Amino acid sequence: MPRCSITRVLGLLPLTWLCLVGTWLFLPFPEVPSVHRDAYIEQTLRRGGALTTIHPYGDFYKGTVTGAHEASCEDGCGGLVLDWHLVADTTTDALVLRLGDARLNLTDAALRSAGADPHTPYYLSDRIRTRVRHGTTDDAINMPWFRWTDQVLVGDVLHGTMDKEIDVRVYSHTSGTVEIWKEVSLWRGFQGPAAIRDADRMVGLLASFDNVSLQNLKRSSTVDLVVGGIKGxxxxxxxxxxxxxxxxxxxxxxxxxxxxxxxxxEPMSLFILCVVAALVVLGLWVRAGTPEIGLWLAGLPVVRVCCRGRAKRARRRGVWGPSGPVQDEEEEAGLLGGGHKEGPSMFVPLPSKPSKSRARVLDKY
Known part of the structure; x- marks a missing residue:
């Protein structure tokens, strides 16, 4: 059974640190294939998991109304981190989308659209302000070969208080379909679904949810929900x-x-540390009475713990004397010819270990 000692535990610390640093530097950056992107997003949200999308900071605010001044930010601003999370709220019997710190009721929007006035067959919410995460890419631990999305997330983890505000709207014009939009100029004096152009969808649409259940019972179910292309x-x-x-x-x-x-x-700092360590060792040696330096160093507890001779222990376990295995190092040295007697050949072969399958010779008499 392997022994567990302090030195072995301390010896694992540099190896553990090297593994962490190596993982941080050289772990690859596989991405979700584009052909599986929509299925991955839909499956993640249906299971109740949190989906994270990253948007370039300046590009996100382009075309918006409230954050138009933010669009002038350069690449150093990093990106916005949007967290999407679908929750089946059983208390209100509704399907709720958590976007940042806002709660968007998808079921309520779908019901309002289905029962809307025939003259205005759509539902458009008021402006909803929410706070989302934000991260920069200028942290020292971000390597140049890291993916841009991961660099932004690293900046968010290290500086989690740098949140930003965005304005969104919930829009529904078809039964069971709810869309999440940015606050764009389209909504000022909105003239109806016919006024929405493809260019507006490219700029302002963030996500689309189809097949939002309108039944009175179990409306919060996500089994049949279809998640459209979430941007980012x-x-x-x-x-x-x-x-x-x-x-x-x-x-x-x-x-x-x-x-x-x-x-x-800093070579000078390293030199000073070595000098201080040498002075400490010298002081301990003088305090011990200035014995032979080699034997004194070998007797230090640190040296004995870190540098024990494993070969000697293994060899000692394999040597047998007249009455059994040798336990004393001095006895072992004497049996192997290291005694104090002088002479060219003072080594006497040791009797082998008696076998249990036969009796001793003296037992016959």
Whole structure:
């Protein structure tokens, strides 16, 4: 059974750190294939999971009304991180979409559209303001070969308080279909579904949900829900692993080795540390009465724990004396010819270990 000692545990720490850093640097960035994107999004939301999409900061605000001044931001602004989460709310018997910190009632929008006035056969909500996550790409631990989406998420994890506000609207013009839009100029003096152009959809539409149930019972079910093309880029499929490293394991991965890196970059600091360590060892040696330096160093607890001779232990277990296995190192040295007697050939062959299958010779008499 393997032994567990402090030295072995301490010896695993550098290896663990190297594994974490190597994973952070060289873990690949596979992405969801475009042919499976819609199925992946729909399956994630149907199961009640959280879907994350990343939007370039400046591109997201282009064409909007309230955030038009934000569109001038350059690439250094990073991106907006939108979290989508479908919740079947049994208390209100409704299908609710959580977008950022807002709760959008899809069932209520579909019902209002189905029972709308024939002169205005659609439903358009008021402006809804929600806060979403935001991340930059200029963090030092982001490597140039990282995917842009993962760089933004790293910036969000490290600076989670940098949230941004966006304005959205819930729009429904067909029975069972609900769309999530940005706050674009289209909604000012809206003239009806015929006024929506393809260019408006390219700029303002964020997501579409079809087959939203209108039944009085179990309206919150997501079994038949069809999720349309949700805009934005998806993170890499290996992002959850990097999230753990830059989240809970951020301090042991990137902060604890900083003194070592600092000493490696500062030769004078490393020299001073070596001088201090040498003075400490010298003081302990003088306090011990200045014995022979080699034997004294070999007797230090740290040296004995870290540098025990495994070969000697293995050899000692295989040596047998007249009365059994040799336990004492001095006895072992004497049996192997290392005694104090002088002479060219003072080694006497040892009797082999008696076999249990036959009696001793002396037992016959």
């Amino acid at each position: 880029e998806l993170p890499s499929t290996t992002w959850p692993i990097r999230h753990i490293i830059c989240g809970p394991l951020f301090v042991p991965t990137f902060y604890l080795p900083l003194p070592v890196f600092y000493l490696a970059q």
